[in-house]
Amino acid sequence: MMISRILRKKEKYLTADLAPQEKRARKPECEDVEKLLYVWFSSMQERNVTLTDALVTNKAKEYYNSVIRQGTKEFKFSPGWLSGFKKRYGIRSYARHGEAASVEITEEFSPGWLSGFKKRYGMRSYARHGEAASGEITEEVAAKIQVLKELISQFDPDYVYNMDETGLFFRLEPGRTLATKKMSGKKASKERLTIALTCNMTDTDKLPPFVIHKYKKPHAFTKRNIRRLENLGIQWHSNAKAWMTIVLFEDFLVEFEKHVRLAGKEKVLLLLDNFAGHKVVSVQPYLNVTRSEFFPPNVTAVYQPMDCGIIRAFKAHYREYVVEKKLEKISQFQDPQIDIYEAVQMVMKAWSLDISSSTIRRCWRHSQLVNSNDILPDLNGDETVSDGIAELQRLLSRLQLENSPNDIHYDANEYVDFENLSDVVQPDDLELEDLQELLVPSLYEKEPESDIVDSDQPTSLISSKEAILALDIVQMFLEQSEENTVVILKQIEKIQKAIQNITTNSLVQRDICSYFRSVVHDSQV
Known part of the structure; x- marks a missing residue:
């Protein structure tokens, strides 16, 4: 879904069941300028820049003058x-x-207001950056974590979620020099995905991966006639840097709120790290189900479940798929490089199918946010992140034998942890051009670009008849199997019925369109 479309409709999504007496704020006259200004404002706060009313107003005027406006008087x-x-x-x-970590108080803002502000936004202290930000668990941080634990204990484990982003170089080749490889920002944005993963404490609810890439409609999708990216099992988003921004984080909150509402949950807790792009203020009034809480800075490696092994397990499984695909292509004398369509399939499978509930529960317990096995008992199965690393190392050893010189050593741990070990150049600030592209897409949006431009022939649309015939072959294979395939065969029957329904609905739609075309034609005769 396009960023501009989400921005236009996010209030509609979030306020569908608001009480009639609740009112919406009137739309500002310079909404596009205010969106630019808010991202700039948040960025300045993260950089510890002291702001005044005059600075904010001057920046607003600068953004206003950068947008060409015809037929309107000066604002x-x-x-x-x-x-x-x-x-x-x-x-x-x-x-x-x-x-x-002080706050400059003007006549307008009294100490009483400051106390209320900190309470409303969960600020019990101000983060001290620099030498003190070493990740040391101080008494103050320990006290904050204890408060967070007590809050978590008030929720059913099914209603406690954690979300975190990770970078993923989806085409990354294994090799001895992984840890010292350096990419430019431009190259990184083409080869890199940002993926936000979200699950609850018990693994009874995994949200589709929230994937951010540079392109809205990559060539790898269009040449395969992929028209609804949701059908790939992901939420697809894009911007020029392929990173999480405040705007995209708001989009995530929109989707998360919708998801938990549809699940019938009345109140859930969403745990987040203190990343600069995680701003809730502008959509907070509409989050009736979601309560967001942030970890103290610099301690997520210890306390955040995603950082305690879940993301690492995901990457281990993803890179297993990459190596398997590479081996498969080599054996078929094909170009071993994967494209973004194949990468998305691997992302979906690694997240949805391969990470076990046992792994997720262990990572939540390892985070020390929950200590009782009664809350998160082990399930059958003993999969660990180490098991995934061992399987990846086996595949890498096979790849090395088949495809690489003897002096190249493939290390699974280095391969999985590349994004943490590498020196990837990324811009620290959003320039005005970036802000305009992200926040005013109706004015600055360009035609979709392609990540790979090649001479491949587009994949033909698969007909319903071809799909049914393919399923018939799969059904026969399962029926001939010596294994018990009854459960899978029932799923095949459901898929067959679904294809028949899609075909019927498509025919009905075409009939309706044909009818209206004939009516228009008759009226013109």
Whole structure:
């Protein structure tokens, strides 16, 4: 789904069942400028820049003047507008961080207001950056974690979720020099995905991977006639940097809120790290089911379940698929490089099929957020992340024998941890051009580009008849098997019925369109 479409409809998505008495804020006159301004404002806060009303107003004027507007009178960025902007985006002060992590208080903001502000946004202290940000578990951090544990204990384990992003170089080749390989930002954005993974404590609910790539419609999809990317089992998003931004995080919250509502859950807890792009303020009023809580800075490696092995297990399984695909292509004398379509299939399978409930439960317990086996008992099965690494090492050894010189050593741990070990150049700030592309796509959106431009012939659309014939072959294979395949055969029957329904609906739609075309034609005669 396009970013612009989500931005236009996010209130509709989130407020479908709001009480009638609840009101929506009136749409501002310069909504596009305010979106740019809010991302800039958040970025400045993360960089510890002291802001004043004058600085914010001047930046708004700069963004306003950068957008070509025809037939409109010049907008006045008055004190009244600034007050409205702060109110719309939940800004009541300009936080100033630093050695003392102090907040400059003007006459407008009293100590009482500051106390309330910290309470409303869960601020019990100000993060101290620099030398103190070493990840050491201080008494203050331990106290925060204890508060978080007590909060988690108030929720059913099925209702506690964790989301975290990870970078993934989806075409990465294994090799001895992985840990020192350096990529430029441009190259990284073409070869890199950002993937947000979300699951609950008991693994009874895994959300589809939230995948961010550089292109909205990669060539690998269009040449296969893939028209609905949701059918691939993922949520597809794009921006020029292939990274998580504030706008995309809001999109994630929209989808998450919809997901838990449809599941019939009345209140869930979503645990997040303190990444700069994780801003909840602008959509918080519409999150009626989702409560977001953030880990203290620099401790997620210890306490965040995703960082305690879940993401690593996912990458181990993903790279197993990559090596298997590479071996398969080599044996068939094909180009061993995978494309983004194949990568997405592997992402979906690695996340949805291969990570066991036992692994996820162990990682939650390892995070020390839950200590009782009564809450998260082990399930049957003893899969660990180490098992996945061992299987990957076996495949790498096979690949080395078949395809590589003797002096090249393939190390599974290095291969899985590449994104953590490599020196990947990424811009620290969003420039104005980036903000305009991300937040005002209706004005700056370009035609979709392709990640691979080649001479391959597009894949023909598969007819329903061809699909049924293919299923007949699969059905016969399963019926001839010496294994018990009854359960799988029942699933095949469901798929056959689904294809028949799709075909019937398509025919009905064509009949309706034909009818209206004939009516229009008759009226013109």
